Amino acid sequence: MKLQLNIQPLESWINVKNQPLLISGPCSAETEDQLLSTAHLLAATGKVSVLRAGIWKPRTRPGEFEGIGSIGLEWLKRAKAETGLPTAVEVANAKHVQEALAAGVDILWIGARSTVNPFTVQEIADALQGVDIPVLVKNPVNPDLQLWVGALERINKAGITKLGAIHRGFSSFEKSAFRNEPMWELAIQLKTLCPELPIINDPSHICGNRELIPYISQKALDLDMQGLMIESHLDPSIAWTDAKQQVTPAALAEMVSKFTLRQAESKNEEFADKLADLRKDIDKIDDLVLQKLAERMSITQKIGEFKRDNKVTILQVNRWDEIMSKRTAFAKALKLDVNFTEKFLELVHGESIRRQTEIMNAGKVDAGIAAEAHADVK
Incomplete structure (x- = not known):
């Protein structure tokens, strides 16, 4: 907005x-x-x-x-x-x-x-x-x-x-x-x-x-x-x-x-065309990234259900440490900034925790709401 x-x-x-x-x-x-x-x-x-x-x-x-x-x-x-x-x-x-x-x-x-x-x-x-x-x-x-x-x-x-x-x-x-x-x-x-x-x-x-x-x-x-x-x-x-x-x-x-001054836009048609092509490539990759994130969250959902049914905690520190270690090493090999990679992984992990928390507590939340409603009726 x-x-x-x-x-x-x-x-x-x-x-x-x-x-x-x-x-x-x-x-x-x-x-x-x-x-x-x-x-x-x-x-x-x-x-x-x-x-x-x-x-x-x-x-x-x-x-x-x-x-x-x-x-x-x-x-x-x-x-x-x-x-x-x-x-x-x-x-x-x-x-x-x-x-x-x-x-x-x-x-x-x-x-x-x-x-x-x-x-x-x-x-x-x-x-x-x-x-x-x-x-x-x-x-x-x-x-x-x-x-x-x-x-x-x-x-x-x-x-x-x-x-x-x-x-x-x-x-x-x-x-x-x-x-x-x-x-x-x-x-x-x-x-x-x-x-x-x-x-x-x-x-x-x-x-x-x-x-x-x-x-x-x-x-x-x-x-x-x-x-x-x-x-x-x-x-x-x-x-x-x-x-x-x-x-x-x-x-x-x-x-x-000594400052280098740059323009927000260029009137050069060749530049504009090349930039448009590169942005199309970016758009395609962004779409793929989002699709893969959606697939990852779907698997996260299944893991949450599996943990719930087997009474296993959401957070498992050893697994998180393993992810951070392997992914940051891989990112470094791909010439990605380590700080960026860590922040990205933390965001994804945070969303995974949030989704699994919802799964773990779905029944309890519903029961809590029902109890409050019953108390109000009384």
């Missing part, structure tokens, strides 16, 4: 003459000189479309730098006047919205900590009633697509049609090279639900360190995301917040110049 949003094309509300679309600036506005100097250097690269800066910073723990506050809006106004760059800030409540609008900020974004709370999003949406301004909504901290969708819907229902999403990754208990796991599949699902919705990637918050930013940025562009939000600081080594994930304006310009 498609997501129904009333939105305008990105090109109608952001200058996209620079490719890729790049929103950049310091994580936090620290001093007027720091912000203005960084803004001028970013404008001089000719690659930045929008100047961003954190004015209010929602921090995990009290006592950390929580933003310079409203005075930073005046610095942003001056930076815009001197460089010509439109400005963007994060807002987390109605007061932020009112002050940002009064200061002439061009674009607002809602942060991950706000998106996770429908009450906060609704407060911001109410403050935006009757306002014509672009709003970008970051994904929630936790991997919940419905929360992300709900926040977009709330802002859209407030009358905001210049609407976009920011993919900044998701918190995870698992330790990895990333500050926030990309979980690309959630951004892809959102794009599938609403193909016209612009999605901008935030590699700074995904990576948490500047070394990985080029890799994540290129992958985002390859996945047809409409732009990037990359944090840049005059001197990241002395930044008051998130120093490790910020880059200098010069490093940013060099990085962007």
Whole structure:
């Protein structure tokens, strides 16, 4: 089911003459000189479309730098006047919205900590009633697509049609090279639900360190995301917040110049014909895979009945270990990614367990329902 949003094309509300679309600036506005100097250097690269800066910073723990506050809006106004760059800030409540609008900020974004709370999003949406301004909504901290969708819907229902999403990754208990796991599949699902919705990637918050930013940025562009939000600081080594994930304006310009830009579609007829043929092959194989999965589940059903009749448990760890060991070894020989194979097998195994559980407990479930009905009658 498609997501129904009333939105305008990105090109109608952001200058996209620079490719890729790049929103950049310091994580936090620290001093007027720091912000203005960084803004001028970013404008001089000719690659930045929008100047961003954190004015209010929602921090995990009290006592950390929580933003310079409203005075930073005046610095942003001056930076815009001197460089010509439109400005963007994060807002987390109605007061932020009112002050940002009064200061002439061009674009607002809602942060991950706000998106996770429908009450906060609704407060911001109410403050935006009757306002014509672009709003970008970051994904929630936790991997919940419905929360992300709900926040977009709330802002859209407030009358905001210049609407976009920011993919900044998701918190995870698992330790990895990333500050926030990309979980690309959630951004892809959102794009599938609403193909016209612009999605901008935030590699700074995904990576948490500047070394990985080029890799994540290129992958985002390859996945047809409409732009990037990359944090840049005059001197990241002395930044008051998130120093490790910020880059200098010069490093940013060099990085962007090395990106490979690809089109979503090609007008080359030979390419289109060849792609269509290859997709037909994929379709045939997909059909065969589904047929074989159906056959496998049919056998699983028989195994479940056999176990039930012989009072054998559903889960047999030794058998599961054997499957994982043999199948992953076979997959490796076939040049398939081991992680992909393991996830696939876990999904299939989970469905097998679910079906066998239904078979094992069918009578008990029916008896339970009957008992409840009898109790209600009494």
